[in-house]
Amino acid sequence: MGDGALSVREKSSTARVVPPARPRKLAKVPFVELADGRLQGVVSSGSDIGRVYVSSVEAGTYAFACSTNNNRPCGGARGWFCNHIRALVLEAVLQYGVERVTRYLKVEVGGEAPDGDDVTHAMTATRPVNGDGSAAAQVFSRFLRHLAYLEFEPTTAPLPEMQWFPTTRAVA
Template identity: 50%
Template sequence: MIPSSLNPPQVFQKSTPRNVKEVPFVELADGRLQGVISSGSDIQRVYVAYFEARSLNFYCSTNNNRPCGGLRGSPCNHLINLLEEGIKQFGIPAILKYLQSAHDPTTITTIGDFLKLAGHITHQAHGAIFSRFLGSLQLLELPLSALPLPEMDWFAGGA
């Protein structure tokens, strides 16, 4: 029997095409639903946002650590966009399971239901989220090749 710590990560099927122009990066990682969201008003600006596991606390700021002006005690539009795209990518049950929510996923069928569960504004270092996004972008810059990519070794079940 394989120890649970060595099981490969679960792969989720997309049910709806994602809007990568608005939310170019969304993932379940580091105990969060996290991602990068494009600014609606400035093409040069992006926001980094997340919902934390268990508490569903949340935060949103620009990539240079300026707090989002829409964060006023509840999730801003960037967090709502992140959640919408996360639901398209993974589905509500998978998000709730990953975030270790004690709520019954059958009772949470809409974004509004999820937002009612949201915790409080928190502020933890989130530079790693933006860094992971930049790392993903670098992979897109690589020329096509039939050779294996060491950076993707984990994905193919490498050594």
């Protein structure tokens, strides 16, 4: 490849994605990520199809936040993890695996085969506090951008908005 030829991967607009640890259903938690020192994502409302919650748990402190996409606080996240945060943790374990989630969040989980419930229990045993929720807009914006890519037809052509990424090729 030293002659200036690009590999197939370098020509493609797609990146290699790590497959989920186990298949998961996207209806309840359509977006989950380990980013910015938090487990964060978007969780569908159980009662209103037009409402979603932006939930997060901070690594190490387990400070949590949950609010609607309109920045209204979740009624269930008052001193304890609400059902949205519990669903987020469970889906993160399905997506990334329990080892990666516990390592990222700095959670000590005992037992032979821990699962998402064990991770949630270990965090709530430390009495986490309500966080400030300042990242909600950022997380929701990433979710919307993620959804926009679903509208594109599959292609290997470059995407204009991705052109700012640096190239490994020397420019003459």
